[in-house]
Amino acid sequence: MFRRCAISFFLVPAFLVLAEGGAWARTRPHYGGTLRMEIAGDGIASPDATVLHLLLDGLTRFGADGALHPALAMNWKSEDSGHRWEFSLRPGVQFHNGVPLTADRVVASLNLACNGDCPWTTVHAVGQSVVFVGDSPMPNLPWLLAEKQFLIRLTDAGEDKVPACCVGTGPFQIGAQSNPELFQLTANEGYWGGRPFVDKIQVATGKSIRDQWLDLSLGRADVVEVPAEDLRQAQQQRLTIVAAPAAELLALEIGETGALANPMLRSSIAEAVDRSALFNVIFQKQGEITASLLPQELTGFSFLFTTDRDLDKAHELRGGLACPPLTLNYDGNGAMQLAAQRISLNLREAGFDVQAVALKAPQHGDLTLRLLPLHGSEPAAAMEILLRAGGEQAPVEDGSPAALYRSERDYLARNTLVPLLDLPRAYAIGSRVRDFALLADGTPDLASASLEDAP
Numbered sequence: 001m002f003r004r005c006a007i008s009f010f011l012v013p014a015f016l017v018l019a020e021g022g023a024w025a026r027t028r029p030h031y032g033g034t035l036r037m038e039i040a041g042d043g044i045a046s047p048d049a050t051v052l053h054l055l056l057d058g059l060t061r062f063g064a065d066g067a068l069h070p071a072l073a074m075n076w077k078s079e080d081s082g083h084r085w086e087f088s089l090r091p092g093v094q095f096h097n098g099v100p101l102t103a104d105r106v107v108a109s110l111n112l113a114c115n116g117d118c119p120w121t122t123v124h125a126v127g128q129s130v131v132f133v134g135d136s137p138m139p140n141l142p143w144l145l146a147e148k149q150f151l152i153r154l155t156d157a158g159e160d161k162v163p164a165c166c167v168g169t170g171p172f173q174i175g176a177q178s179n180p181e182l183f184q185l186t187a188n189e190g191y192w193g194g195r196p197f198v199d200k201i202q203v204a205t206g207k208s209i210r211d212q213w214l215d216l217s218l219g220r221a222d223v224v225e226v227p228a229e230d231l232r233q234a235q236q237q238r239l240t241i242v243a244a245p246a247a248e249l250l251a252l253e254i255g256e257t258g259a260l261a262n263p264m265l266r267s268s269i270a271e272a273v274d275r276s277a278l279f280n281v282i283f284q285k286q287g288e289i290t291a292s293l294l295p296q297e298l299t300g301f302s303f304l305f306t307t308d309r310d311l312d313k314a315h316e317l318r319g320g321l322a323c324p325p326l327t328l329n330y331d332g333n334g335a336m337q338l339a340a341q342r343i344s345l346n347l348r349e350a351g352f353d354v355q356a357v358a359l360k361a362p363q364h365g366d367l368t369l370r371l372l373p374l375h376g377s378e379p380a381a382a383m384e385i386l387l388r389a390g391g392e393q394a395p396v397e398d399g400s401p402a403a404l405y406r407s408e409r410d411y412l413a414r415n416t417l418v419p420l421l422d423l424p425r426a427y428a429i430g431s432r433v434r435d436f437a438l439l440a441d442g443t444p445d446l447a448s449a450s451l452e453d454a455p
Contacts, residue, residue, distance in 0.1 A: 033454035056168035066377030082137035143381030247442035
């Protein structure tokens with residue numbers, strides 16, 4: 001499902017990464033040096049949480065191929081038909097400040113992160129193991145625990161002191177920070193997964209894409225973002241790009257209470273959205289048009305859900321039903337704003353009065369344009385991760401293709417979530433960066449990257 005590719009004029013096969021003019025990794029990795037990265041978000045609270053992934057580990061993690069791997073948990077086992085899971089912690093792991101990782105500290109972190117909205121009913125420590133118990137089966141729990149929400153951080157520094165932000169066990173730790181827009185990260189010498197190759201990482205936040213690309217061209221940055229809508233332009237500028245082709249699902253969330261409680265209105269909205277215009281105009285033919293939750297290459301049945309717009313059917317479904325003015329929330333960046341405006345136009349053509357409103361953090365309302373994660377190579381787990389991100393808490397228990405299809409068909413029939421596009425996540429890198437890769441969710445694996453000119 002998840003592939004990596006370097007792009008100058010072309011795409012190369014999965015997992016074979018080449019830069020223009022020859023093999024990308026021409027030398028053995030060097031230790032040392034400072035890697036400079038620039039991003040548009042804040043690195044911590046933003047959905048991609050680039051910095052957070054460098055500081056914190058989960059009990060499990062996704063690899064670049066989407067497969068699940070051990071992290072702070074060495075192994076795990078399920079009992080009682082998935083109602084009980086036991087995760088055995090890796091011995092000898094310490095937080096950045098030297099405090100030992102214990103099961104009690106993992107439980108404290110999970111309880112704080114979950115805030116009552118958990119895939120489990122209870123979690124508790126048993127020696128050096130963490131035990132989860134659920135009133136319902138939790139077949140996908142190991143995959144859920146790899147998500148950003150459940151990364152482990154130190155919650156108590158002792159003597160009733162609250163530790164500084166993001167004291168974790170990850171490959172890097174926060175060093176000196178001259179201002180809140182520049183993170184200075186230093187390598188964790190005692191990292192359980194092996195010391196990172198680079199000594200330091202500087203992450204400049206709040207940088208526009210234009211400024212990021214300018215700094216890359218002038219040698220002031222080594223890794224910068226390439227939004228999906230700018231991939232074609234990046235190719236034309238011959239940037240070396242590493243991409244995860246299907247990392248996020250662009251979807252329209254429709255409230256099922258209040259103004260849109262009537263299912264006929266929700267169905268009308270679903271039929272009125274023009275996916276082709278979003279794909280061709282807004283996102284410059286990057287990604288894939290979809291009407292399903294998961295990509296075709298993961299499930300094999302995505303093609304069964306029609307992606308065509310049917311404005312006549314939208315009018316028919318609405319009929320004479322009255323509907324008050326609606327608000328369409330979006331997160332405020334350029335492409336999302338344009339997409340929200342385009343969808344608003346589609347819905348006005350179907351007789352709806354819709355106003356697009358920018359919010360820094362989209363809220364559940366009448367309509368919300370969302371980017372939802374496409375994580376992992378296990379379809380049932382990937383579907384549950386996506387549905388949980390969309391506010392659906394029911395576990396996906398049967399992972400057979402037929403059962404998954406029925407579950408997805410029944411869920412989509414409610415028209416509370418309308419899939420629109422599978423979108424890539426991509427980064428451009430400078431000539432001195434080696435062994436740069438993306439994890440399954442499109443997050444950069446900077447712990448494995450190295451610099452050609454490192455001393």
